[in-house]
Amino acid sequence: MNNPGKLLIDADAPRDVPRNSQLRALINAVLDSVVAEGQVPPGEVFDEAQRIVRWHYQWMGVHEFLPHIVGEGRVKDLMRCHREDRCYRWRHEPFIPAEFAVAAYRFGHSQVRTGYAVNADFVAPKIFDASIPNTLPDPNDLRGGKRAPRRFVDWSLFFELGGRVLQISQRIDTTLSAPLFELPFNAPGLPSANPASLAQRNLLRGLVFGLPSGQDMARAMRIKPLKSDDLGDVSHLKLHRSTTPWFYMLREAEKCEQGKRLGPVGGRIVAEGVPRGPRRGQAVVPAGGPGLEALPGQEGWRVHHHRPAEVRRRGVA
Known part of the structure; x- marks a missing residue:
């Protein structure tokens, strides 16, 4: 609550x-x-x-x-779409769909780089470094809760403000940067035994929420699911025909859009979940x-x- x-x-x-x-x-x-x-x-x-x-x-x-x-086309299609034809239809109060929060909108985890230049004076080789004690006032990574002059962001390194080389995000796919497998912080309210791997946390959330598979979501949207061959690397886990949605949407982006944007299922869920004004x-x-x-x-x-x-x-x- x-x-x-x-x-x-x-x-x-x-x-x-x-x-x-x-x-x-x-x-x-x-x-x-x-x-x-x-x-x-x-x-x-x-x-x-x-x-x-x-x-x-x-x-x-x-x-x-x-x-x-x-993608521009999906946005235009959604804006023209009648409310009753959308997957996300709230009646009394808006809410965040579990398919959005627990699966689709976590696509950004695959775009995180290993490290970032924060400004001209501070380059963090790892976004999170589990080997650094959390007691340090100004650790050499980007964990939160720390304030120091060198930690203020130079936004021209992240947005097109002119004259700087941008730190472009990684493509959307089924790979994560190494630091995300060893998070130095625990999720609030969860026991210390909570997995350090962000990927494992995401997969467990999907199970806890009882989300349907990515293939079932696709069928419910009348979208052709990925082929089993597209998920052959997880067939030994029996996941190639019934895939956890977070992994499915990352693979869908990789196969359908070369990782440049979300695929049809993930893209539809994200487009419907983002506030439209x-x-x-x-x-x-x-x-x-x-x-x-x-x-x-x-x-x-x-x-x-x-x-x-x-x-x-x-x-x-």
Whole structure:
């Protein structure tokens, strides 16, 4: 059960990794910007900052993130798809489908590199190094809960901001970087005997949640499943005809899309699970005011949408 008022973080996400800490700093900067403008009543400042951040996140999810991860064609098909034809159909309150959280959206684990350059002064040869004691205030890896000046991220090493060589993610496939098999932290609330291997944790989660096989998910979506030959390397485990969904979706991406994006089953689940913006009648303001425009793909109603350029002019980004 979720505890009211308590922030929930992925059980395997290390707390306060440098990336997450700086993203929270951006959220605080948006809040400060709204206060500085003085156009919002004091009691509504947080709600307004929340709207700005949320709608930027949702817009980028639909128009930048999803086309890269699942393909532009699948995104367009889904946006045109009638609600009753979708696999994920909530009625009273939105929820995160188990197939999304426990299987499909864990595709990113296969994209993690062994190590990263955080900035010009700090290169972590391993993203996590289990041989380093957790008591060190500034370990030479990227585990969370540590603060030091050298741990602040230079975002130009990760995004196309100009003039830097990017650290491109690995392709989506059934291989993981070595450090992910020896995680130096335990999932919160679980016994210390919890497996150190991230792959093992993912596979066990699928079993605990009782998820159907990747092949059964494909059939339910009227998608042709992978051939047994595509999964021949796990036939000795009797998994080539009934494959755990996390592994199935990684292999599907590898076989169907050369690892550049998710395949049809994983891509459909992720595309339906990522927020697509406010729904009709929710958080909508009258059209015609300053800074109002219809979000692409959401014609018929208008929302208050601060474009990234507008936020930069205010000294936020």
